[in-house]
Amino acid sequence: MSGERSIDLVTGAFSYTGSHIAERLLESGRGVRTLTFHPERVHRLHASVETFAYRFDDPAALTRSLEGVDTLYNTFWVRFDHRQTSFANAIESSRMLFFAARSAGVKRIVHVSIANPSIESRLPYFRGKALVEFALAQSGVRYSIVRPTWIFGGERDVLANNIAWILRRMPAFALPGNGTYPVQPVHVDDVARICLDAARSVGDVVIDAAGPETMAFCDLVALIRDAVGTRSPIIHLPPGLMAVAASALGLLVGDVVLTAEEISGLMAGLLVSHAPPRGRIAFGQWLDEHRTSVGRSYANELHRHFVTEAAA
Ligand SMILES: NC(=O)c1ccc[n+]([C@@H]2O[C@H](COP(=O)([O-])OP(=O)(O)OC[C@H]3O[C@@H](n4cnc5c(N)ncnc54)[C@H](OP(=O)(O)O)[C@@H]3O)[C@@H](O)[C@H]2O)c1
Numbered sequence: 001m002s003g004e005r006s007i008d009l010v011t012g013a014f015s016y017t018g019s020h021i022a023e024r025l026l027e028s029g030r031g032v033r034t035l036t037f038h039p040e041r042v043h044r045l046h047a048s049v050e051t052f053a054y055r056f057d058d059p060a061a062l063t064r065s066l067e068g069v070d071t072l073y074n075t076f077w078v079r080f081d082h083r084q085t086s087f088a089n090a091i092e093s094s095r096m097l098f099f100a101a102r103s104a105g106v107k108r109i110v111h112v113s114i115a116n117p118s119i120e121s122r123l124p125y126f127r128g129k130a131l132v133e134f135a136l137a138q139s140g141v142r143y144s145i146v147r148p149t150w151i152f153g154g155e156r157d158v159l160a161n162n163i164a165w166i167l168r169r170m171p172a173f174a175l176p177g178n179g180t181y182p183v184q185p186v187h188v189d190d191v192a193r194i195c196l197d198a199a200r201s202v203g204d205v206v207i208d209a210a211g212p213e214t215m216a217f218c219d220l221v222a223l224i225r226d227a228v229g230t231r232s233p234i235i236h237l238p239p240g241l242m243a244v245a246a247s248a249l250g251l252l253v254g255d256v257v258l259t260a261e262e263i264s265g266l267m268a269g270l271l272v273s274h275a276p277p278r279g280r281i282a283f284g285q286w287l288d289e290h291r292t293s294v295g296r297s298y299a300n301e302l303h304r305h306f307v308t309e310a311a312a
Contacts, residue, residue, distance in 0.1 A: 005031035008199075009066060009106075010073040011054075011097075012036055014043035015304075016156040017112060017148075018075040020192035022049060025073075028196070035065060035076075037305070056093040059100060066104035071199050072097075075112045077132075079125070079301065080259050087128040094132040098139035108142045110199050112191070115149045115184075115208055116270045123261045126270065137204070144198035146191070148209040150271045153286055154188040157299065160224065160287075162257070164295025166249070167225050172233045176242040176263045179218025179234075184272040186211040187281035194278050210273035213282050217266060223284060227291040239263050255302045 008025050012018030013034035022032045026048050033050040054076070055061035066072065074097060078090045101109055117129035136143050152160040167173050186209050194209045215223075221234055237245060239260070246258040265271070287294065300307075 005029065006070050007031040007033055007050075007068055008071045008073060009033040009035065009069040010049075010075070012075045013045055013049050013051075014038060014041045015075070016154065016158070017151060017188055017191055018073070019043065019045060019156070020154055020188045021073050021075070021195050024192050024196055033065070033069065054093075056089075056096055059096055062096060062100040063103045066101050066106055069101075069104065069106050070108070072101050072106050072109045073112070073195055073199070074109060077112075077129070080256050080261075081124075082256070082302070082306065085305075087124045091128050091131050091135070095135040095139075098136050098141060102139050102141050106141055108144065108199060109136060109139070110144045110146060110195050111136050112195065113145050113147045115147045115210065115273050117147070123265050123270075125261060126265060133206075143204050144195075144201050145206040146195050146198050146209050147207065147273075148191050149184045149186050149211065149273055151188050151191055152185045152283060153281070153290075156304075157188070157294075158301055160185070160283075161295050161299045163221060164224050164228050165298045166295075167221075167230050167232045168228055168295050170232065170249075172235050173221060173225070174235050174237045174242060174245050175218060175221060176237060176239045177267050178236060179221070180216045181267050181269045182214050182272045183217050183220055183266070184210045184214040184277070185220070185283040186277075186279040187283075187286060190279035190281055207278065208273035208275045209279060210275070210277045211279035211281065211283060212277045213284065214272055215283075220283070223287060224294070227287045228295055229291070239267060253298055253300065255298075255300045 008030050010018045010022045013022035025032050035052050035054045039051045039053050052065040078085050114129045117126050119130045121127040191209045243260040250257045
């Protein structure tokens with residue numbers, strides 16, 4: 001499979017961002033290995049990628065899976081605490097991964113983080129990401145940290161797809177507060193390209209991955225509503241009530257649709273970059289090209305990670 005070719009390891013090559021990174025690496029002639037909780041997941045890249053299960057329970061096995069790897073592209077993270085999955089465990093697992101990479105002689109880690117992480121944040125996602133970046137900086141391996149804003153596009157898109165699904169299927173679309181807080185969506189192919197470019201950096205780098213358009217969240221929702229051609233009313237709810245509405249929808253679809261912390265992060269305007277955008281694909285143009293397909297079916301995150309394809 002990987003033969004004599006140089007090998008890179010992409011965590012989550014059969015999942016969302018990781019699959020786009022893996023695809024680009026394969027196209028450029030690199031051998032690709034992956035770590036995943038779903039080694040049996042049916043995926044078009046399966047035959048081209050050497051597959052190992054994450055072994056956060058066994059540091060020696062984790063290190064062996066990284067032997068011979070030039071660059072580790074790390075997408076591993078969790079969106080919310082659920083069953084045995086927690087932010088605390090994800091921080092610890094990330095730390096183990098970085099130290100296993102160092103033991104295995106990995107030359108560089110390209111780490112996918114998030115825009116605006118902060119140790120000071122009261123939001124576990126953003127604070128956890130800052131702690132993981134700190135652990136990476138302590139690992140002794142050269143690193144490139146890529147901080148995306150809000151990722152859209154591709155087969156496994158969740159956010160834009162599910163906004164479109166709600167607009168198509170529900171009697172109304174609720175958004176928290178006045179909706180004027182900004183978002184700056186970045187296409188998943190742009191994120192993958194930025195990650196591959198970042199792998200060629202000299203020294204340690206930290207860069208944002210953000211799209212070319214910044215807009216108010218309410219304008220993004222209105223754009224999607226126009227694209228899918230519904231007249232669904234858009235209503236504004238206080239954040240507390242919005243969390244209740246999101247939980248109710250979650251019960252209906254069997255998913256965690258939006259957490260209270262995600263509502264806070266969205267309303268705090270954290271899904272934007274303050275650097276010149278590196279993304280090229282405009283959200284509006286992508287939406288125009290996908291208006292008939294986006295949101296036709298619901299993308300269920302719980303299902304993906306916990307139900308249909310049992311964790312190894
Ligand atoms: N999606 C966005 O809009 C967005 C925005 C900004 C930053 N990011 C960051 O970009 C990175 C990749 O995000 P993504 O959306 O592309 O993630 P993803 O593909 O859904 O998952 C990435 C990796 O994490 C594992 N994983 C995800 N949820 C898990 C859970 N609950 N329990 C155990 N393992 C889990 C996946 O396991 P499997 O291989 O088994 O699937 C996969 O290996 C993350 O670091 C995320 O914080 C994402």
